[in-house]
Amino acid sequence: MAASGSEKRATRAEETSTREHLLDVSLRAFAELGYDGASTRIIAARAGVNQGLIPYYFGTKEKLWREAVDRAFTELRSELESNLEEDADASRRLERMIRRLVRFVARRPEFARLMSEEGKREGPRMRWIVDRHVRPMHAASLELLGRARVGSPAMTGLDPAHLYYILVGAVTQLFHQGPEFRRLTGLDPSDDAVIDAHADALIQLFLGGD
Amino acid sequence: MAASGSEKRATRAEETSTREHLLDVSLRAFAELGYDGASTRIIAARAGVNQGLIPYYFGTKEKLWREAVDRAFTELRSELESNLEEDADASRRLERMIRRLVRFVARRPEFARLMSEEGKREGPRMRWIVDRHVRPMHAASLELLGRARVGSPAMTGLDPAHLYYILVGAVTQLFHQGPEFRRLTGLDPSDDAVIDAHADALIQLFLGGD
DNA sequence: GAGGGTGTTATTCGATCGAATAGGAACTTG
DNA sequence: CAAGTTCCTATTCGATCGAATAACACCCTC
Numbered sequence: 001m002a003a004s005g006s007e008k009r010a011t012r013a014e015e016t017s018t019r020e021h022l023l024d025v026s027l028r029a030f031a032e033l034g035y036d037g038a039s040t041r042i043i044a045a046r047a048g049v050n051q052g053l054i055p056y057y058f059g060t061k062e063k064l065w066r067e068a069v070d071r072a073f074t075e076l077r078s079e080l081e082s083n084l085e086e087d088a089d090a091s092r093r094l095e096r097m098i099r100r101l102v103r104f105v106a107r108r109p110e111f112a113r114l115m116s117e118e119g120k121r122e123g124p125r126m127r128w129i130v131d132r133h134v135r136p137m138h139a140a141s142l143e144l145l146g147r148a149r150v151g152s153p154a155m156t157g158l159d160p161a162h163l164y165y166i167l168v169g170a171v172t173q174l175f176h177q178g179p180e181f182r183r184l185t186g187l188d189p190s191d192d193a194v195i196d197a198h199a200d201a202l203i204q205l206f207l208g209g210d
Numbered sequence: 211m212a213a214s215g216s217e218k219r220a221t222r223a224e225e226t227s228t229r230e231h232l233l234d235v236s237l238r239a240f241a242e243l244g245y246d247g248a249s250t251r252i253i254a255a256r257a258g259v260n261q262g263l264i265p266y267y268f269g270t271k272e273k274l275w276r277e278a279v280d281r282a283f284t285e286l287r288s289e290l291e292s293n294l295e296e297d298a299d300a301s302r303r304l305e306r307m308i309r310r311l312v313r314f315v316a317r318r319p320e321f322a323r324l325m326s327e328e329g330k331r332e333g334p335r336m337r338w339i340v341d342r343h344v345r346p347m348h349a350a351s352l353e354l355l356g357r358a359r360v361g362s363p364a365m366t367g368l369d370p371a372h373l374y375y376i377l378v379g380a381v382t383q384l385f386h387q388g389p390e391f392r393r394l395t396g397l398d399p400s401d402d403a404v405i406d407a408h409a410d411a412l413i414q415l416f417l418g419g420d
Numbered sequence: 421g422a423g424g425g426t427g428t429t430a431t432t433c434g435a436t437c438g439a440a441t442a443g444g445a446a447c448t449t450g
Numbered sequence: 451c452a453a454g455t456t457c458c459t460a461t462t463c464g465a466t467c468g469a470a471t472a473a474c475a476c477c478c479t480c
Contacts, residue, residue, distance in 0.1 A: 018427080032331050037246040040468060050429050055469055057427095113330045119390030120323050121242050130393045138394055154364055154415060161395055162384070162411040169383025174375035180329030183340045184348055185371055201372040205364060205415065228457080250438060260459045265439055267457095 019057050022047050027068040031110030034117055035065060035125065066128065072111050073133045079104050094148035095203050098171065102199040105175045106190060112172040138164065154208040167206065174198055229267050232257050237278040241320030244327055245275060245335065276338065282321050283343045289314050304358035305413050308381065312409040315385045316400060322382040348374065364418040377416065384408055 016024075025047040029038035040061055044051040058064035080100055105112050118126050119134075142160050145167070149155040155163065174181055178189040187194050226234075235257040239248035250271055254261040268274035290310055315322050328336050329344075352370050355377070359365045365373065384391055388399040397404050 034244040034246060034327075036244060036467095039466080041466080052430080052469085052471090053428065059469095061468065109330075116326055116330075116386065117244075119387035120319075120326075122389045126389055127393065130390055134390065134394060154418065158411045158414060159407060161397075162408050165384035165387070165391065165408075166380040166411060166415065169379030169381070169386075170376040171379070173379025173383075174372070176326065176379075177329035177375070179332045179336055180340055180344065181375065183337065184344060187371075197369060198372050198375075201368045201376060204368060205376065208364065246437095249436075251436080262439085262441090262460080263458060269439095271438065 018047070018049060018053070022049070022054065022057065022064070023068050023071050026064055027072055027114065028110045030065060030068060031113035031117065040064075062125075065125065069114065069129060069133070072108070072114065073137075075108070076104060076111065076137075090144070090147035090150070091152055091207055094144055095207055097144060098167075098202050098206065099199045101171050102175075102195060102202065105172050106195045106198075109175040109178050109189070112176040116172075116176060141167075148207075152207055154206060167202075170202055170205070228257070228259060228263070232259070232264065232267065232274070233278050233281050236274055237282055237324065238320045240275060240278060241323035241327065250274075272335075275335065279324065279339060279343070282318070282324065285318070286314060286321065286347075300354070300357035300360070301362055301417055304354060305417055307354060308377075308412050308416065309409045311381050312385075312405060312412065315382050316405045316408075319385040319388050319399070322386040326382075326386060351377075358417075362417055364416060377412075380412055380415070 022043065026038070026043050029043045029046060032038070033042070040054045041051045043064075044054060054061065054064055058067060080097065115129070115134075118129050141164050145155075145160045145163050149158065149160065149163070174194075175189050181187065181189050189195075232253070236248070236253050239253045239256060242248070243252070250264045251261045253274075254264060264271065264274055268277060290307065325339070325344075328339050351374055355365075355370045355373050359368065359370065359373070384404075385399050391397065391399050399405075
């Protein structure tokens with residue numbers, strides 16, 4: 001069952017390589033179904049290839065997972081890091097960061113889901129992801145939060161360590177719980193109106209009326 | 211391999227019944243390992259009983275899951291509903307609610323984990339849990355938030371629907387991601403100092419300096 | 421146009437899954 | 451103390467898991 005129309009073998013270098021496509025599909029599957037729930041057969045079926053291709057390209061399921069995660073964080077970084085320095089005002093910088101974060105999480109809720117999937121239990125995957133990806137991001141966030149806190153009425157006196165988890169949870173929860181949100185409210189978590197309203201609410205809450 | 215010392219059969223009605231114990235263990239296992247990851251064999255082993263007991267008591271794994279979830283929500287309700295009405299000031303009521311929520315989630319992080327595990331994907335379990343448990347809680351929360359919003363400088367003008375997800379995420383994230391938090395910060399998410407600091411930060415953020 | 425990669429499928433393996441079954445051990449009721 | 455009920459274990463079943471293997475189809479180089 002070759003996904004697209006192209007009949008036989010799809011003549012190398014079609015849209016994207018099969019390998020890249022597998023990584024894409026894997027991230028969503030791991031996020032949606034969990035590491036155990038996302039069987040290599042399901043992943044292969046969604047990608048329209050044979051299950052044997054996964055050991056072939058990635059060796060083990062674990063390595064496939066790691067490569068998919070690396071890829072997701074690369075995308076997140078490229079999303080957030082672009083021209084953030086140029087803004088002198090720390091509050092404005094935080095505001096833009098929040099808006100970007102919201103949009104990113106809304107567009108790729110699987111990212112937040114994967115993080116929560118792994119961050120909630122001890123294990124080699126948790127340690128790997130924290131040491132390799134979360135810690136640097138966390139450090140950068142603390143710095144940004146620490147600077148933005150100065151002068152913000154809503155945030156003064158708040159411990160940045162707690163603020164970090166408060167902010168991340170506040171930003172991601174709605175999109176992380178997308179299906180629940182949709183069933184509960186009838187709204188579409190991928191709707192731009194919902195996304196913008198959420199970002200607006202967060203910015204008002206964290207940065208007050210300045 | 212009977213867990214405790216009690217030799218043969220444990221003479222009915224010891225501490226708690228085996229069935230209750232299985233429900234307790236199940237909730238933690240489902241939250242920690244996910245529905246698929248928590249095999250009935252693992253659950254049985256943690257409870258110190260034979261795997262065959264689970265079909266015996268609960269019929270199917272799905273029914274075991276539902277009963278464990280019912281039990282968790284019963285506990286949450288009894289935690290939150292007690293003498294909340296008597297406080298006239300909506301802001302104070304929200305403040306106490308936040309403090310209780312934080313303490314509950316800190317004490318039973320498996321609750322938040324289980325909710326996020328199921329709320330992130332479509333499926334019969336998601337629909338069951340939303341219709342049966344989340345919707346009533348959500349309605350009550352919206353009412354409380356709507357009233358508390360009036361007069362609170364930080365929350366005026368914010369859509370209660372968004373506020374709900376912001377609040378839930380902000381409250382739960384740190385404890386939901388307990389193992390990650392511990393590795394990242396070196397702090398213990400079950401430490402009372404951490405718990406109180408988190409509640410304080412949340413209350414200041416949401417209720418400002420009143 | 422023969423030969424050697426490379427990408428891919430089909431098949432198979434041992435392990436583990438949830439559930440069914442049969443039987444045993446202890447308590448309850450006569 | 452015999453019979454029945456309840457609680458629990460041991461074993462087994464078909465399904466599915468991740469991974470290994472063998473063979474195949476295509477492309478490239480010569």
